[in-house]
Amino acid sequence: MDKDxxxxxxxxxxxxxxxxxxxxxxxxxxxxxxDPKTGIVIERNHAIHGKSIAGKILVLKSxxxxxxxxxxxxxxxxxxxxxxxxxxxxxxxxxxxxAAVVTGTTMVDRMDTDPFEAICDGDYVxxxxxxxxxxxxxxx
Amino acid sequence: MYLTDEEKSILDGQHGVGNMxxxxxxxALGKAFDAEKLIPISRAHVxxxxxxxxxxxxxxxxxGGAKCKVSPxxxxxxxxxxxxxxxxxxxxxxxxxxxxIDVYRRIGAKLTFCCAPGLGTNVPFLxxxxxxxxxxxxxxxxxxxxxxxxxxxxxSALAAxxxxxxxxxxxxxxxxxxxxxxxxxxxxxxxxxDWGILGYAVGKIAGTRxxxxxxxxxxxxxxxxxxxxFGAEAATSGSVAMxxxxxxxxxxxxxxxxxxxxxxxxxxxxxxxxxxxxxxxAISVGETGIINLVMLGCPHYTFDQIKEVDEMMGGRKxxxxxxxWILSSIDTLVLAERSGIRQRLEKLGVRIVADTCIDEPxxxxxxxxxGVTDSPKCAYYxxxxxxxxxxRRLCQCVEAAINGRVK
Numbered sequence: 020m021d022k023d024x025x026x027x028x029x030x031x032x033x034x035x036x037x038x039x040x041x042x043x044x045x046x047x048x049x050x051x052x053x054d055p056k057t058g059i060v061i062e063r064n065h066a067i068h069g070k071s072i073a074g075k076i077l078v079l080k081s082x083x084x085x086x087x088x089x090x091x092x093x094x095x096x097x098x099x100x101x102x103x104x105x106x107x108x109x110x111x112x113x114x115x116x117x118a119a120v121v122t123g124t125t126m127v128d129r130m131d132t133d134p135f136e137a138i139c140d141g142d143y144v145x146x147x148x149x150x151x152x153x154x155x156x157x158x159x
Numbered sequence: 160m161y162l163t164d165e166e167k168s169i170l171d172g173q174h175g176v177g178n179m180x181x182x183x184x185x186x187a188l189g190k191a192f193d194a195e196k197l198i199p200i201s202r203a204h205v206x207x208x209x210x211x212x213x214x215x216x217x218x219x220x221x222x223g224g225a226k227c228k229v230s231p232x233x234x235x236x237x238x239x240x241x242x243x244x245x246x247x248x249x250x251x252x253x254x255x256x257x258x259x260i261d262v263y264r265r266i267g268a269k270l271t272f273c274c275a276p277g278l279g280t281n282v283p284f285l286x287x288x289x290x291x292x293x294x295x296x297x298x299x300x301x302x303x304x305x306x307x308x309x310x311x312x313x314x315s316a317l318a319a320x321x322x323x324x325x326x327x328x329x330x331x332x333x334x335x336x337x338x339x340x341x342x343x344x345x346x347x348x349x350x351x352x353d354w355g356i357l358g359y360a361v362g363k364i365a366g367t368r369x370x371x372x373x374x375x376x377x378x379x380x381x382x383x384x385x386x387x388x389f390g391a392e393a394a395t396s397g398s399v400a401m402x403x404x405x406x407x408x409x410x411x412x413x414x415x416x417x418x419x420x421x422x423x424x425x426x427x428x429x430x431x432x433x434x435x436x437x438x439x440x441a442i443s444v445g446e447t448g449i450i451n452l453v454m455l456g457c458p459h460y461t462f463d464q465i466k467e468v469d470e471m472m473g474g475r476k477x478x479x480x481x482x483x484w485i486l487s488s489i490d491t492l493v494l495a496e497r498s499g500i501r502q503r504l505e506k507l508g509v510r511i512v513a514d515t516c517i518d519e520p521x522x523x524x525x526x527x528x529x530g531v532t533d534s535p536k537c538a539y540y541x542x543x544x545x546x547x548x549x550x551r552r553l554c555q556c557v558e559a560a561i562n563g564r565v566k
Contacts, residue, residue: 032190032191037203047366048533051540051544052542061542061543063542074454081367082393082398084294084395084398085540086292086293086294086297086311086313086316086393087206087207087210087213087234087310087312088208090212090216090313091208091210091211091212092212092213094213094503095211096214110366110367111191111192112310112367113188113309113311113314113315113329114310114311114315114399116191117184117311117312118312118340120184121216122320128191130295141497150414
């Protein structure tokens with residue numbers, strides 16, 4: 020039994036299957052405050068200020084802020100190919116769901132454990148939204 | 160989620176791609192929030208932005224044959240014809256501005272270009288089911304007017320306007336409008352700026368929860384602008400889309416009323432003058448010195464606020480190296496002109512522009528310099544465009560404009 024590897028159930032919001040390195044944001048995010056060229060969070064005093072979300076599995080507390088620039092934030096990142104590969108969201112909120120649907124960004128929620136406990140920065144995570152599963156390999 | 164035969168046929172694409180896309184988004188939201196069904200809406204407000212992501216979505220719907228069943232009012236983009244006389248934009252930026260206006264016309268929107276619909280251009284009544292986007296408008300219509308809207312995105316509000324329906328979840332349902340926790344406030348509440356700071360403080364604590372706010376020693380009831388600033392900041396520092404002021408807002412005649420039969424909890428936080436002063440200090444940090452722009456009107460300024468600027472200016476002129484813009488709605492602008500205030504302010508160097516948001520390419524010639532605003536929300540969103548803004552009270556903004564520098 021591989022104790023560093025775990026499988027969790029989740030719920031699919033936007034379909035898709037992808038994997039990558041995890042980045043965890045315990046602060047809610049407004050994607051407009053990301054640099055579309057690099058995917059780096061530019062919001063001052065933010066939990067992941069200065070870090071890139073591009074191509075990663077983003078474990079996110081929630082969305083926040085303007086009801087329009089969130090969507091544009093997603094759109095601009097998509098245009099530059101710097102969106103996260105998938106988003107695991109803890110407190111689901113309508114605006115970020117809209118943004119994910121419109122841009123086709125894989126999104127799941129309701130993991131059967133607290134995602135902040137189960138996943139740390141640098142873990143290797145597979146999100147299979149179609150099977151409603153999250154696979155986590157802990158990085159030591 | 161239950162769908163009628165007609166709704167199913169829209170989802171299956173039998174009413175065109177545009178209607179199908181709109182329905183797909185409504186159903187995805189409905190499923191995400193366990194809605195049992197869709198319900199009709201009587202009003203909508205779309206936070207149109209003149210940004211690509213949003214214009215792309217509107218084009219996808221209208222080019223797929225969709226038209227709005229409920230004609231929505233809209234947020235500002237920018238006054239392309241007027242502002243290009245003052246400032247250069249690229250051909251691409253001008254085209255996006257024009258494309259945005261064109262596409263919203265075609266989908267059948269009511270082009271109000273104002274971000275404070277609840278104060279005049281689209282005012283719902285108590286209990287009305289609506290779909291309002293714009294993060295400062297949603298808390299206003301829910302909390303101050305007692306209408307029922309979820310925190311819609313610009314794209315979901317447009318989808319709801321097209322279909323004429325919204326998923327039945329969240330703030331549409333009585334029990335979900337009950338307060339979640341109690342905050343006591345004991346502080347001097349003056350102009351909208353103070354209410355904005357309070358909103359900022361409350362949003363930080365609330366996150367997505369519904370705060371019930373109990374005031375001690377409040378000397379006068381908040382005005383529409385005060386509510387608007389409170390909600391705008393609470394939705395910027397947190398995701399507040401609904402709040403109660405005990406004895407003031409319509410669903411909180413009493414504290415028991417605000418919690419809708421749930422047990423009234425002990426207060427979770429006390430916000431006093433010292434706490435607000437601390438937040439004000441945190442909000443107003445940043446550079447000082449020479450400025451190139453004073454920008455007011457995020458959210459859009461009302462007639463009373465413009466009148467206040469006129470009084471504070473007292474006939475003094477704006478510094479020759481400083482631009483001073485007030486953003487407002489077209490009806491307020493006309494009213495200011497009819498009342499002679501617009502002309503008087505213009506002679507002093509204060510210009511009013513309608514239909515325009517702070518976050519648009521027309522303002523880019525100021526980037527690199529320092530701006531001053533009375534709106535933390537303005538400062539927050541201008542950061543991405545590369546212009547730092549310092550936040551000050553209105554009276555300090557006016558003094559900064561006259562001196563060409565901020566202290």
